[in-house]
Amino acid sequence: MKYALFSGCRTGFDIPQHPRSAKAVLSRLNVAVEELDFGCCGYPVKEKNLDAFLLLAIRNLAIAQAHHLPVLTLCKCCFGSLKQADHYFQNDSEKRVMINRILEKEGLHYIGGVKIHHILTLLDREVDTGIIQRSVAHPLNGIKVAASYGCHALRPSTITGFDDHPNAPTIFERIIALTGAETVNWSKRLECCGNPLLEKNSTLARDFILKKYETAEQEGADIICTACNYCHMQYEYGRDLILKSGSKSPIPAILLTQLLGRAMGLEKDWTAKK
Amino acid sequence: MAFYDLLTGPMLYTWSFFIALAIFLIGIIYRLIGFFRLTIGPTRTEVPAADRIKAFLAGLFGIIVSPARIFHFFKTLILDVVLQLPLMRQNRLKWVMHICIYWGFAWLFFFHALEGYISEVIFSNYMSTLNPFMALRNMAGVMVMGGIAIAIYRRRTHFRLKQISTHHDYLAIALLALIMISGFGLEAAKIISSGVFNDMVEEYGFMDYDEELPALKAVWQEEYNVYFPGESIPVTPEIIELGRMINEDNCAACHANPRWAFVSYPASLAIKPAAGFFNRNRLDVLLLNIHFLSCFIALAYLPFSKFLHILTTPVSLMISGLAGQQIKRDENKATRRIFDLSACTQCGTCTSHCAVGPLFEIFDNPWVFPSERVTRIRESAWGRPMDPELKEAFSQGSFICTMCNKCSQLCPAGLNLQDIWQATRGRLAEESLPDPVIRMRERRQKRKPEKAGLEAPVAIKPGENPVVASLKSSLQGATFSQCYTCLTCTSTCPVVGVTGETQAFGSAPHQVIHALILGQTDLAKDASIVWDCLTCYKCQENCPQGVRITDIFYQLRNMEYHQEFGI
Numbered sequence: 001m002k003y004a005l006f007s008g009c010r011t012g013f014d015i016p017q018h019p020r021s022a023k024a025v026l027s028r029l030n031v032a033v034e035e036l037d038f039g040c041c042g043y044p045v046k047e048k049n050l051d052a053f054l055l056l057a058i059r060n061l062a063i064a065q066a067h068h069l070p071v072l073t074l075c076k077c078c079f080g081s082l083k084q085a086d087h088y089f090q091n092d093s094e095k096r097v098m099i100n101r102i103l104e105k106e107g108l109h110y111i112g113g114v115k116i117h118h119i120l121t122l123l124d125r126e127v128d129t130g131i132i133q134r135s136v137a138h139p140l141n142g143i144k145v146a147a148s149y150g151c152h153a154l155r156p157s158t159i160t161g162f163d164d165h166p167n168a169p170t171i172f173e174r175i176i177a178l179t180g181a182e183t184v185n186w187s188k189r190l191e192c193c194g195n196p197l198l199e200k201n202s203t204l205a206r207d208f209i210l211k212k213y214e215t216a217e218q219e220g221a222d223i224i225c226t227a228c229n230y231c232h233m234q235y236e237y238g239r240d241l242i243l244k245s246g247s248k249s250p251i252p253a254i255l256l257t258q259l260l261g262r263a264m265g266l267e268k269d270w271t272a273k274k
Numbered sequence: 275m276a277f278y279d280l281l282t283g284p285m286l287y288t289w290s291f292f293i294a295l296a297i298f299l300i301g302i303i304y305r306l307i308g309f310f311r312l313t314i315g316p317t318r319t320e321v322p323a324a325d326r327i328k329a330f331l332a333g334l335f336g337i338i339v340s341p342a343r344i345f346h347f348f349k350t351l352i353l354d355v356v357l358q359l360p361l362m363r364q365n366r367l368k369w370v371m372h373i374c375i376y377w378g379f380a381w382l383f384f385f386h387a388l389e390g391y392i393s394e395v396i397f398s399n400y401m402s403t404l405n406p407f408m409a410l411r412n413m414a415g416v417m418v419m420g421g422i423a424i425a426i427y428r429r430r431t432h433f434r435l436k437q438i439s440t441h442h443d444y445l446a447i448a449l450l451a452l453i454m455i456s457g458f459g460l461e462a463a464k465i466i467s468s469g470v471f472n473d474m475v476e477e478y479g480f481m482d483y484d485e486e487l488p489a490l491k492a493v494w495q496e497e498y499n500v501y502f503p504g505e506s507i508p509v510t511p512e513i514i515e516l517g518r519m520i521n522e523d524n525c526a527a528c529h530a531n532p533r534w535a536f537v538s539y540p541a542s543l544a545i546k547p548a549a550g551f552f553n554r555n556r557l558d559v560l561l562l563n564i565h566f567l568s569c570f571i572a573l574a575y576l577p578f579s580k581f582l583h584i585l586t587t588p589v590s591l592m593i594s595g596l597a598g599q600q601i602k603r604d605e606n607k608a609t610r611r612i613f614d615l616s617a618c619t620q621c622g623t624c625t626s627h628c629a630v631g632p633l634f635e636i637f638d639n640p641w642v643f644p645s646e647r648v649t650r651i652r653e654s655a656w657g658r659p660m661d662p663e664l665k666e667a668f669s670q671g672s673f674i675c676t677m678c679n680k681c682s683q684l685c686p687a688g689l690n691l692q693d694i695w696q697a698t699r700g701r702l703a704e705e706s707l708p709d710p711v712i713r714m715r716e717r718r719q720k721r722k723p724e725k726a727g728l729e730a731p732v733a734i735k736p737g738e739n740p741v742v743a744s745l746k747s748s749l750q751g752a753t754f755s756q757c758y759t760c761l762t763c764t765s766t767c768p769v770v771g772v773t774g775e776t777q778a779f780g781s782a783p784h785q786v787i788h789a790l791i792l793g794q795t796d797l798a799k800d801a802s803i804v805w806d807c808l809t810c811y812k813c814q815e816n817c818p819q820g821v822r823i824t825d826i827f828y829q830l831r832n833m834e835y836h837q838e839f840g841i
Binding site: 009010012013014037038039040044045046047048049050051052055056059088091092102105106151152154155156157166167191192194196197199200201204207208211 | 433434627628629630631632633635636637674676677678679680682683692708709710711712715748749768769772773805806807808809810811812814815816822824828829831832835836841
């Protein structure tokens, strides 16, 4: 099976290590990916205009459909956006007509039904667990990981369908466990990272990320694992804040793909920024 | 008479050339000063020009002293600048188009326009009318014309390029086309011209005018396609034989058969029916004037148009090849930003691949397009400020950009657009024009709710409440009336958890939904939770009544944005 890799806007400048490490891991797992000329998932304009959000999101699905490929996102916000837009598209005939009328100007048309995966749902549902376990060359035994879920993939669960138990999900922990690492029972694992308010209410945004770091350390975690571009950037922002204030360095936030890469022997430095 | 000579004689070229050259040089100096003096971005990033010149020289010195960097320098020069490999990897047709214009024009400029300084020095036997120079000149002209044709085709058929092409783009293409067409026309007119033939015979021919000249004319009429108006030249095999001998002695050393001008020669055949008209009116001289003057106009126009990229883009490609998006010194960053703006060719690559470019169809705001922003930022920097209304729209467009860096990665001119966006956003924030959502949030939070006193006129507003109507007509908004105020949303809201405040109105989600039920829509929009919502969807997830609370908050923000921008 081949997937259209949807890296997300933030990976172009801020976290290029995300698609880089994802491609290495997927290639080790024999998952083929193709990079199409995708645009923005729509999430950043959702608060400005719903139609704008839908146009951007559906446009990507139409591009994937033209290539007969399911979409694979690395970012929870991209995943949630595509899922939500697909929901609107299926249930609102006015929007459906409006979007397709615009898309047709550039020769695109969306019918519906393109499969949307996040890398976690892909690893959980589409890739054989045995293959992942066998490719772990350096098990991460003894490392305690706090899995930071990311809101937009998890909720609203009726639309995103990320995990069967939206209030008690285990999908992230299940995948981390395959590397031999241990996961901690973290009270704030389903909480927001605070990134959506970063530029609007920086006090709140700061409080949220500091609480995440604090509680994860209290649970005894050695690292925090992220699988979302925005969450990851927020952890980096929080880390900079902590370091700037002169406090001791918090536990590192590691991208899932770099964690897997490390376990598979593909990643020397799992905090590499490139 | 003297004035007439100035307009028609050889003096025409002298004075028009020097005027064009003067304008060109003044323009270039003006640009150079600007590159080190002007700043885009926040005022705090402004650096004195002297420091910027020093930093630039220091950076240049850094290249010269390192053998590795010199190697890298030449590698970039050949692969990126001369061969344009990045463009080839991106789009084959675009590469063909640009290479045709670029190499063709470069050949014509160095070996034809500057023949006295370059061709004659390099090639001891150089003559513009000899081969391979005559054929190569035609070849170069064909390349440029082919490139122009592809350029026009692309601008007219690519739906995004069509949207952003302006008269500047077409003027540049037209000027280039005029130079090329007048060049071919001139050569064709000279081929058929009896006037040129007579001038040349007078200057270079040594022959008997009674017997040998008619024979030469016969050969040039039959084989070289010259048209002698009003003359009937006898042609027999013997005359041709004699003519060829005279041609060999007098002309052939400097003049190959014009058939080698494989475009101009067929063109001369095409204009032959009108040859009498051409030759009597010396249209070759007219075409010569057009050819020269259009070149001079292009020269004078260069510093003030997209033609400037001929000089600036090779430099921006070198900077990009050597430094990528990393430049150490802040002074050089500032210089690169303003310089990069002048290296943009308006090719539209950024805009056609822009992650949010399709939103032009929704917002009808040209400033969502990176190429349009570059042009406007450049114009602003060089002294055409934006009026407040335009600046507002510009800010709207600028903050729709997601900073995905795709434009910088794809730019065939090697521009570091990411840095330009960062700088302009910083400047906009400084001028109280940050992301509109930030402004809207602040405005709503500062607002004091209007209290209707007893003295207010009592009237029942006709029609529906537009906010309620808009909510009811949408998939997500229509769910608000299902609320039974169980407060589950507020209990699960992490923002309420952090601020710990549920007493003040507007700090809890259920209050907003309740306000909507009561028809207090303005109160709902003022609620701080609408603007401090993290959009984590916990409330919506847990609502037992299926109220799409988060989506309704989104919708309220959308309404505010609509009020601001009309979309």
